[in-house]
């Protein structure tokens with residue numbers, strides 16, 4: 388089925404997971420990820436997979452933990468308030484070195500917030516996706532096709548490093564319809580997971596999936612080992628799109644749906660003779676720090692644009708390390724910045740330099 | 742002639758349970774049943790948070806340590822991903838009937854084909870003796886120092902009775918491990934529950950009325966007497982649900 392089809396972002400995420408070998412989905416209804424679960428409910432029974440509507444997000448993520456423990460590819464999807472409930476399970480999975488894919492189709496917060504698109508869970512995804520010293524891989528697609536491509540990449544990377552991965556989308560991407568090509572419908576050869584708890588059949592020692600280490604030294608050794616793995620990931624797995632950045636004097640940093648608006652604004656600014664560029668992180672953790680650093684010599688100023696009060700800007704500033712100033716422009720959930728607004732921010736920056 | 746051996750499904754690890762604690766007996770019964778039904782090789786056990794958290798070191802089968810109360814959800818994930826695996830949880834009363842009530846009730850109502858070994862010792866053992874959802878009226882615990890006042894702390898939950906109302910539950914029995922006769926009955930019950938899963942009948946749960954001499958502040962023997970005098974009247978032993986004779990739908 389490698390043909391071009393028109394699909395909603397949420398449905399494309401689901402189909403891409405199936406193509407990547409996922410046969411187990413556990414979720415709990417929430418807007419705006421609804422279509423993803425509905426798609427899974429329709430497809431899974433037809434292909435011998437599991438779609439299970441859990442009693443809560445807490446239960447769903449723990450079902451994910453159980454399925455992941457057996458070594459299979461598994462997915463759950465939710466939106467912001469539901470992800471808060473999943474953080475317990477995410478922490479246990481990180482502490483037990485379990486790969487799995489978690490989708491957050493972000494909506495406005497805090498609290499019940501709103502049901503419209505938002506990017507206000509950046510901190511949660513990259514700073515505290517659960518208690519304890521841990522990270523999860525965080526991918527931020529900006530088109531339906533990229534959502535599809537990142538699903539299988541996220542599974543592969545999660546398997547490779549034995550850790551949970553998250554796709555941080557938003558209501559706009561989830562609801563948007565775009566043409567996509569989804570890979571071949573063939574059984575994917577998945578890597579052997581010799582650590583899995585799936586019945587030892589007396590052919591090996593018993594496997595234990597666990598995050599408890601009562602001896603402080605044992606715990607520290609394991610957490611440190613995990614952080615060494617995180618360092619390798621930072622070196623090798625950061626992804627970023629640089630658009631007209633080479634000679635850019637005014638650099639916008641933006642991700643996800645918002646970055647598309649920024650791209651339009653950058654194009655318009657270039658037409659008007661302003662040397663603008665866009666750095667679009669595709670991985671939020673690891674953050675593409677090097678791409679920011681590389682852009683510094685020509686840059687005069689940075690602008691971070693997000694659908695939040697400014698969260699990713701922390702990582703941009705850490706990367707800049709005081710070398711340049713970085714402004715912020717954004718709206719909270721449901722108010723999508725317009726290209727005109729962003730352009731006017733760019734002009735303000737450019738004007739301010741003269 | 743060997744008269745008494747360690748079950749094969751127990752590892753050689755030394756358990757950390759207090760002297761006189763009945764967790765050890767229950768571990769043994771679970772392991773014996775696994776041996777007798779040849780289940781160890783395809784078993785995945787789920788350990789709770791509670792005194793038995795380290796059951797993952799004691800059972801020889803593959804093990805998963807679940808977050809507090811979530812064992813039935815974890816077991817659901819295992820069973821759905823690997824329907825041929827034999828899946829059991831081992832949980833205390835705080836784990837199963839307080840923080841994990843939703844996970845328990847919903848695994849039960851879905852009729853997940855798993856077995857729950859539920860250790861009811863009327864107290865939070867691991868955290869040092871706080872009130873459990875199964876602590877008895879007037880029972881003195883660290884957090885009910887004047888006795889459990891049902892007007893403010895509510896009533897104990899009778900888990901087998903509650904779960905037996907759910908169609909997904911195929912087998913529910915309450916047993917005790919206070920004397921040889923009851924221990925033998927407990928073993929039969931656990932084996933029956935395991936067989937229920939093998940026959941794909943739905944969820945099976947064995948509630949084991951158990952003792953916690955340490956946090957009850959009693960000697961092992963006095964604890965067993967307290968169990969008989971106080972727990973058994975409130976938690977009558979017996980079979981609460983048995984659909985094992987029915988056809989699998």
Ligand SMILES: Cc1ncc(C[n+]2csc(CCOP(=O)(O)OP(=O)(O)O)c2C)c(N)n1
Pocket residue numbers: 790791792793809832833834835836837860862864865866867868873
């Ligand atoms: C989310 C969470 N809350 C609280 C705790 C602390 N805690 C550990 S064990 C336990 C109670 C266990 O009691 P029970 O389930 O009755 O088992 P027992 O120790 O008596 O065998 C609690 C509250 C925890 N580990 N995790």
Ligand code: SF4
Pocket residue numbers: 757758759761762763764792862866867952953954955956
């Ligand atoms: S605290 Fe109680 S339940 Fe825990 S091991 Fe000791 S006696 Fe057993």
